[in-house]
Amino acid sequence: MLRLLPEPGSIAYFGPPMSDPKAELMARLRAFEGKASSEPQTARFPVNVPMIEHWCDAMGDRNPAYLDAEWAAASPRGQMIAPPTMLQAWVMPGLRRWRDRPGAGSAVGSILRVLDEAGFTSVVATNCEQEYQRELVPGDVLRTSVTIEHVSDEKQTALGTGHFVTQHYSFRDQSDEVVATMRFRMLKFRPPEASAATPAPKPARPRPRPGITHDNRFFWDGVRAGKLLIQRCAACGRLRHPPGPMCPGCRSLEWDTLESAGRGEVYSYVLHYHPQIPPFEPGHPVALVALDEGTRLVADLVGVEPEEVHVGMRVQVEFNAVDDELILPQFRPLTP
Numbered sequence: 001m002l003r004l005l006p007e008p009g010s011i012a013y014f015g016p017p018m019s020d021p022k023a024e025l026m027a028r029l030r031a032f033e034g035k036a037s038s039e040p041q042t043a044r045f046p047v048n049v050p051m052i053e054h055w056c057d058a059m060g061d062r063n064p065a066y067l068d069a070e071w072a073a074a075s076p077r078g079q080m081i082a083p084p085t086m087l088q089a090w091v092m093p094g095l096r097r098w099r100d101r102p103g104a105g106s107a108v109g110s111i112l113r114v115l116d117e118a119g120f121t122s123v124v125a126t127n128c129e130q131e132y133q134r135e136l137v138p139g140d141v142l143r144t145s146v147t148i149e150h151v152s153d154e155k156q157t158a159l160g161t162g163h164f165v166t167q168h169y170s171f172r173d174q175s176d177e178v179v180a181t182m183r184f185r186m187l188k189f190r191p192p193e194a195s196a197a198t199p200a201p202k203p204a205r206p207r208p209r210p211g212i213t214h215d216n217r218f219f220w221d222g223v224r225a226g227k228l229l230i231q232r233c234a235a236c237g238r239l240r241h242p243p244g245p246m247c248p249g250c251r252s253l254e255w256d257t258l259e260s261a262g263r264g265e266v267y268s269y270v271l272h273y274h275p276q277i278p279p280f281e282p283g284h285p286v287a288l289v290a291l292d293e294g295t296r297l298v299a300d301l302v303g304v305e306p307e308e309v310h311v312g313m314r315v316q317v318e319f320n321a322v323d324d325e326l327i328l329p330q331f332r333p334l335t336p
């Protein structure tokens with residue numbers, strides 16, 4: 001039923017319920033939007049060649065537009081420029097000065113404090129977008145002004161529940177022209193509860209399923225039959241895995257399979273700890289196994305402690321039912 005009028009005795013109020021702490025917090029956060037987030041910053045140094053060279057060293061960038069004055073003078077620009085992505089480096093106040101700065105009264109400081117008090121005590125930078133209006137050249141002196149552009153509603157994220165805070169930076173030169181803008185977004189979030197003495201029972205979650213396609217169906221049919229089948233080019237004999245329609249060596253579309261003896265060695269491996277993905281145990285070893293027949297495949301290692309896994313370890317395939325429906329080829333160390 002569509003109710004057009006408040007019920008008798010009630011008060012027509014269309015805002016959020018006044019006792020809703022989330023709504024109250026949101027109202028406090030929204031009040032920061034559009035405010036200057038801190039005092040304008042002026043660059044400590046003009047755009048300069050030594051800092052550009054250090055930056056290029058660190059980035060491994062040898063672009064002569066940034067580094068070679070003679071080359072740059074003969075280029076259409078007629079002079080050297082600074083790498084655009086150095087933008088923020090010009091106005092960074094330095095760690096020490098940042099800590100000593102009386103920035104506690106800034107809007108961004110206040111907003112972070114409000115979120116801390118509401119339990120969103122962790123912070124992570126999530127993304128940064130820059131737009132460049134013109135290239136910077138040695139001698140330019142930058143100045144920034146920063147505003148709180150947006151505070152999001154409460155969001156569920158993989159890290160925890162939190163609010164995204166977006167700041168908008170405007171970079172101006174010595175003539176007060178905007179040369180670039182930047183959006184910097186961070187997530188203030190409530191860290192997940194520390195695990196209690198008795199860890200909560202893990203939710204039963206199945207292993208991820210292989211994506212079975214026309215190209216790899218033979219491999220998974222083979223696994224169900226207890227065979228490790230490797231695709232082999234019928235024209236040149238080259239083995240390939242993962243399976244695909246065409247030989248990368250001779251481009252033939254013809255292929256058959258070779259049944260591998262399932263022995264090989266660990267060519268490389270990872271121990272997977274983070275992020276935790278049930279049902280995998282922390283430290284779950286995943287290996288790139290070099291088969292004796294001459295191709296490699298990725299598979300779980302079983303029957304070995306994470307710290308015992310090493311490159312060159314001899315392994316043998318086995319076919320294990322990891323649940324009611326799924327059989328996987330897994331590798332176990334061969335005991336000499």
Ligand SMILES: [Zn+2]
Nearest residue numbers: 233236247250
């Ligand atoms: Zn081939």
